[in-house]
Amino acid sequence: MIRLSTSDPGFEREFTALVNARREADADVARDVRTIVASVRDEGDAALQAFTKKFDHHDLNQTGWRIEKAEWLAAHQSLSAELRDALELAAERIATYHLKQKPEDSDTVDSAGVRLGARWNAIQNAGIYIPGGRAAYPSSVLMNAIPAKVAGVERLVMVTPTPNGEVNPLVLAAAHIAGVDEIWRIGGAQAIAALAYGTGRIGAVDVITGPGNAWVAEAKRQLYGVVGIDMVAGPSEIVVVADGRNDPEWIAADLLSQAEHDPTSQSILFTDDAGFAKAVADAVDLQIGTLATAQVARASWDANGAIIVTANLMEAMPLVDRLAPEHLELACDDPQPLFDRVRHAGSVFLGRLTPEAIGDYVAGPNHVLPTGRRARFASGLSVLDFMKRTSFLQLDQGALAAIGPAAIALAEAEGLPAHAKSVASRLAGDQTETLL
Amino acid sequence: MIRLSTSDPGFEREFTALVNARREADADVARDVRTIVASVRDEGDAALQAFTKKFDHHDLNQTGWRIEKAEWLAAHQSLSAELRDALELAAERIATYHLKQKPEDSDTVDSAGVRLGARWNAIQNAGIYIPGGRAAYPSSVLMNAIPAKVAGVERLVMVTPTPNGEVNPLVLAAAHIAGVDEIWRIGGAQAIAALAYGTGRIGAVDVITGPGNAWVAEAKRQLYGVVGIDMVAGPSEIVVVADGRNDPEWIAADLLSQAEHDPTSQSILFTDDAGFAKAVADAVDLQIGTLATAQVARASWDANGAIIVTANLMEAMPLVDRLAPEHLELACDDPQPLFDRVRHAGSVFLGRLTPEAIGDYVAGPNHVLPTGRRARFASGLSVLDFMKRTSFLQLDQGALAAIGPAAIALAEAEGLPAHAKSVASRLAGDQTETLL
Structure with a gap:
């Protein structure tokens, strides 16, 4: 964890280093991914079976390729009432x-x-990737599947790896609630390639969304254009802007809720109160030991955490914009003036009683958000990611007379005579009299 | 050009081959592009200067790096009144x-x-790529720059190669009309890298749009995530659905207006009238010789053209959907029932008097559209490509009590204790009484 103050003489240099620090893996996975993608494209199911054996240590012909709906239903029925209600409340609010x-x-x-007009249609087939193992989150299923179904996607295909054949029942239950149509027991770059190209067993989709490791992200990037994708996602991050009148324990929990995701996550506190800064740092140190996720949270906080003291909260806002954080909490009595200064952020949590975790699960807005300063140009996942627009035009003779000559002039200037002729021959109107 | 009929016994096989035919370059430009991108990232302007010398045959230190506004203004003033009016009409209608x-x-x-809410903001810095040489189209400048300016982009940077130092004055005039802020005399993958990373001279941007060759497209693909991009664009295409009561010359001109763009372009006619099919084929053969673009148009038509006879026009519609064409003309008296069946198309041109070329220039909708069957998942360029959305949330004690417990249940089920604690400590409400 680093401590900075805007009054330090070296602040600008150190803050710039913080902004530019890359937390994304430098590992060149591109070549491996190219090989995997080409194998699945050319060999289909045989390649899927081989990669699953190699990476997930089970044989799809024995464990089964699909997870059948009866199994989702059983998972849903085996949930505690509390958890089922929680998932259903979340699903309803997200929808x-x-x-x-x-x-x-x-x-x-x-x-x-x-x-003149525009008509929106849903994507016909969409695929969502849900990680297996530690990061198998039912909330990810809801956040990816529900926008697709709200958009009107007809066939929603989920892929999820089952390392050693083990399935996460919470993920199946969430898929049942969200209205997923198929679940395949595959993961990694090979699952993305299967969704993009289709195989003997698995029908191709038009759009793929959902979180994944570096191989999954790279496969999506390489197949962008063959299919639509949501976004290149990197490690998660939170920025908290808080005055000294917050409970240090609450703010410490907020910072740790990001840190516990992954060692590459980042948590940054801006405050105008040096005493509060110290109190939060102490509270983090105390709380971290009590967490089942202590090892991950400590690695993240030690490597990427930061506490920055500013003269006042407003001074923090242009600095926050430079970070363009995925999550931003504005923890003070009247957050609106600060919020009005925010330009680049994925999602903003206003006031003292809105911890970011509320947005992860049940509030309604999507938790799939741009990371790594991409809030400068990207938005959270939405219904629009599962729809596309067709524009249209219709001219009559009067309209053609009004704007046709300009089209002819431009076509000729661009050296495209058939363009000009297609307009000019209609303007001449020979046929109009005989046929229309 | 191939001729098919839905009544042919081999139709399904031949049509499937047409749908799957890839017209995009197979050349593996990825490695070259990686090298260029890395050079520009690491060496900045020096790399730009070297690549420009190598590919465009001029020295930026002599020709100048930027094209100054005085030169755009001069280009605008030197236009004929007809052309200036045409560009201004187009700009106004597009806006x-x-x-x-x-x-x-x-x-x-x-x-x-x-x-709960969502707030849209414009991208701060956007870059547009405009090809040089033969395909230097002022209409491309308008179609990329105007949506950016309408969105509210503050700094709009255009890059365009000037092979042998030569500038296209129409492109400069269009940049002047569209409100571009900077023009740099660079092109190729090196220009995309310069926009994405920034160099000593050129400030980085957040989004890059605009057409380009295979190197430009691959550079955009590789840098997707560092910046936002519009779409991976491939060769252009048109599908015309026409009954026998159209003038064959008009429809021939429409098909050729796509064919004259590039040898890889594709023009396909569906008609329910075999006699009309033959008349159009004959008209294409006659017209093609009269075009200044004959060589390109003939190459495209010979290699990629198709005429498909159907039993009736409605029978064509599911076939059109499988092609998911960039441009679709429905040339008949009442196109609406056909249009109601269209799900996948970039832009649709309705009726006998709406040639596609009208949409290329002056109608208003964007002419940057998804190609290569990408209309299944992608839309034309729009204001949304130059904006992004920030979601936000604010809870009070009552709202937290209503939905907080479900968030805690889900966080615990996902094994994320700090998430749960950030909500639970606020629900306990210790601080609320003392501070709020």
Whole structure:
């Protein structure tokens, strides 16, 4: 953990280093991924079976390729009532929030007589990747599957690795609640390639979303264009802006809730109160030992944590914008003036009573958010990621007369005579009289 | 050009081959691009200067790195009145159409007392790539720059190669009209890398859009994640669905307007009238010889053209959906029933009097559209490509009591104790009484 203060003479240099620090793996997985992708494209199911044996240590012909719906249902029924209710509350709130994202079609005629519009359609087939093992989160299933179903995706395919054949029942239960249509017991770059190209058993999809390790992320990047993808995701991060009137324990828990995800996660506190800064640092040190996730949280906090003291909270805001954090908490009585200054952030949590974890699970907005300063140009996952727009035009003779000549002039200037002729011959109108 | 009929016994096999035919370069440019990108990242302007000397045959220190605004203005003033008016009409109509794409913010409180919302902001810095040489189109400048400016992009940077130092004045004039802020005389993968990473002279941007050759497309793909990009673009295509009551010359011109772009372009006609099919084929053969673009158009038509006879026009529609074409013309008296069956298409041109070329220039919708069957999952360029969304949440004690327990249950089930604690400590409410 580093401690900075905007009043330090070297602050700008040190803060710039913090902004530019790369926490993403430098490992060149691109070559391995290219090999895996090409194998699955060319050999289909045989390649899937071989890679699953190699990486997940089970034989798909024995464990089964698909996880059948009866098994999802059983997983759902075996949940405690508390957990089932929690998942269902989350699903309902996520669906409600995402329903409002559905875009409206347009269809108008302008003053020149040109009919102009746009029509949105759902993606027909979508795939979601859900990691196996430690990071097998039912909340990831809800956050990826529900926007797809709200959009109107007809066939929603989930892939998830089952290392040594072991399935996470919470993930199956969440898939049942979210309305997933198929689940395949595959993971890694090979699962992404199977979704993109299709295999004998698995039908290809049009869009792939969902979190994954470096191989999964690289496979999505390489197959971008063959299919649509959500975003290149990196390690998670939180920035907390807090005054001295917060409970240090609460803020420590918020910082640790990010740190416990992964050693590469990052937690940063901005505060205008040096005493509070120290109190939070002490609270983190105390709390960290009590966590079952202590080892991961400590690695993250030691390597990537930061506490930055500013003259006042507003001074923090341009610095926050430079970090363009995935998650931003504004923990003070009146967060609105600070929020009004935020330009680059994935999701913002306002006030003292809105811990980021609420957004991870049950609030409604998506928890799949841009990381690694990508909030400068990217948004959280939404219904729009599972839809696409078709524009359309319709001209009559009057509209063509109004705007056709300009099209001809531009086509000729660009050296494209057939473009010009396609407009000019209609403007000449020979056929109009005889046929229309 | 191939001729098919849905009544042929081998139709399904031949049509499937047409759908799956890849017209994109197989050349493995990825390695070259990786080298160029790494050089520009590490050596900045020196690498740019060297690559420009090598590929564009001029020395940036002599020709100048930037093209100054005085030169754009001069280019604009030297246009003929007809061309200037045409560009300005196009710019105005494109701006009007794209203004309607601006998304609305939301900010509501739900029945549980949770404040939920989403706020859209413009990308701060955007870059657009405009090819040099033969494919230097002022319409591309308008179609990329205007959505960015409508979105509210503050710094809009254009890069365009000037082979042998030669600039296309139409492109400069269009940049002037569209409100571009900077123009740099660079191109290829090196220009994309410069925009993504920034160099000593050129400030980095957050999003890069615009057409380019295979090197440019691959550089964008490789840098996706470092910056946002629009789409992986491939060769252009048109599908025309026409009954026998169209003028064959008009439809021939429409097919050729796509073919004249590039030898890899594709033009496909569906018609329910075998006599009309033959008449169009004959008209194409006659017209093609009259075009200044004959060589390119003939190469495209010979290699990739197709005429497909169907029993009726409606029978064509599911086949069109399988092609998911960039451009689709529905040339008949009442195109609406056909249009209602279209699910996958970039842009649709309705009726006999709406040639695709109208959409390339002056109608308003964007002409940057998904190619190569990507309309299954992608949309044309829009204002949304230059904006991003920040979601936000605010809870009070009542809202936290309503949804907090479910978050705790899920966090515990996922094995994330600090997540649970960040909610639970606030629910316990110790601080609430003392501080709030």
